[in-house]
Amino acid sequence: MWQDPIVAETRVLRDEYARQFNYDIGAIFEDLVAQQAKHPERVVSFPPRKPAATATANQRDQRGKSSD
Numbered sequence: 826m827w828q829d830p831i832v833a834e835t836r837v838l839r840d841e842y843a844r845q846f847n848y849d850i851g852a853i854f855e856d857l858v859a860q861q862a863k864h865p866e867r868v869v870s871f872p873p874r875k876p877a878a879t880a881t882a883n884q885r886d887q888r889g890k891s892s893d
Contacts, residue, residue, distance in 0.1 A: 846852035861868055 843853060846856065
């Protein structure tokens, strides 16, 4: 089976990073939060989006109709 070299490299790097924290997800999370706090200008946040009323109504209408 063919393996993508970029995916393979990413998996190796991910494993090396996780190994630093003995694969403890809590410790990994704390490290990521600390790294993020060092560079707040790199964090992107968007306001929550609300679905458009017309889109919701159209989806509801499409589900209720049968194919002719």
